[in-house]
Amino acid sequence: MDYKLNLGSWESIFAVPSELVDRHLKLAGGVQLKVILWVLRHAGEKFTVEDIAEFLSMQTADVRDSMLYWEESGIIKVCDGFIAPSETEAAEKGNQSVHTELKEQIPETTAEQNIGEVQQPREEQPQKTTRMISRPEKPDLKYLSRRMSESAEVVYLMQSADEIFGRPTSNNDKETLLMIHETDGLPVEVIVMLMQYAASIEKCNIRYIEKTAISWADNEITNLEAAERKIQQLTSGRNAAIMIQRILGLEEHSPTEKETMYGDRWINTWKFTNDMIRKAYEICVDTKNKYIPKYVDSILSRWFNSGISTPEQADAPKNKGSKNREKKSYEATYDISEYESTSIIDEEGE
Numbered sequence: 292m293d294y295k296l297n298l299g300s301w302e303s304i305f306a307v308p309s310e311l312v313d314r315h316l317k318l319a320g321g322v323q324l325k326v327i328l329w330v331l332r333h334a335g336e337k338f339t340v341e342d343i344a345e346f347l348s349m350q351t352a353d354v355r356d357s358m359l360y361w362e363e364s365g366i367i368k369v370c371d372g373f374i375a376p377s378e379t380e381a382a383e384k385g386n387q388s389v390h391t392e393l394k395e396q397i398p399e400t401t402a403e404q405n406i407g408e409v410q411q412p413r414e415e416q417p418q419k420t421t422r423m424i425s426r427p428e429k430p431d432l433k434y435l436s437r438r439m440s441e442s443a444e445v446v447y448l449m450q451s452a453d454e455i456f457g458r459p460t461s462n463n464d465k466e467t468l469l470m471i472h473e474t475d476g477l478p479v480e481v482i483v484m485l486m487q488y489a490a491s492i493e494k495c496n497i498r499y500i501e502k503t504a505i506s507w508a509d510n511e512i513t514n515l516e517a518a519e520r521k522i523q524q525l526t527s528g529r530n531a532a533i534m535i536q537r538i539l540g541l542e543e544h545s546p547t548e549k550e551t552m553y554g555d556r557w558i559n560t561w562k563f564t565n566d567m568i569r570k571a572y573e574i575c576v577d578t579k580n581k582y583i584p585k586y587v588d589s590i591l592s593r594w595f596n597s598g599i600s601t602p603e604q605a606d607a608p609k610n611k612g613s614k615n616r617e618k619k620s621y622e623a624t625y626d627i628s629e630y631e632s633t634s635i636i637d638e639e640g641e
Contacts, residue, residue, distance in 0.1 A: 306331070311366055320449075326343060352461075430470060448472060455483070467500075468500075481513060481514065481515060488525070539572050563600070567600065568591070571591050
């Protein structure tokens, strides 16, 4: 009688580098881990990023970012679709034949970029330094990986981003968040508060967060107390902007940054009533045949500076002295000619 050990699923197994578990299991996101497991399962085969994306039902860009992460970390190397362990991994296993074969297949520039922890200069860097840029370059994946291995605070920031975004953040998102922390100087807790606010107003995207973070850094909003005050101001302005939409009978929508600014100014700062805002709106529509927030802002600004707070005062003639009264017995408190001189570009851009 013949006997056979029933290994079940153990009959087909593949190797996973110890470093992947020891170092990257807590650093890599869910997308990166799925991708590397698929790659290791198909080691030695030729495939494309599209093949991985199709099997895992992912976006091609996310797969490409994940592959770049594992290349930068030294776990894998890529050469014309051929995936293999890095030179370091092969050397640890004592497989000198694989080591020699990889060196023959991989271009020289790729081999240099994966030797130890030395980051070789990129060829395009000299060209980039000739351009005038307003911000430094974002950190690369290798630096991001190193910082996450060094700092529990940075790991917390990235994990918080995944939770707040409701999805695994991309490498580009992580690099931007790290830049906000280390270059713009915002503490991790302030960045987390900013992300939570962005999610609450349905603007949880990295572009909005980066733009807002730069503004906060420029205005020294760099602690929890200042961030909380700013968020209260922004929330109050958004509520005022939504109220203005209702006052004017406009279609309700998420207020833009300028609409929030106008709402905060007209209602919270200048304390105008519904009737005054509606009157300024009617003057704008009668004059311009459409609603232009900048135009309405000009009217309300004039009224505020003149101490006009009621529709009756807005309709009253100006007190401009006896000479002017002889020439004109009545003049509105809003100057149409002044508003007509408003830049057409500014008006249309609102």
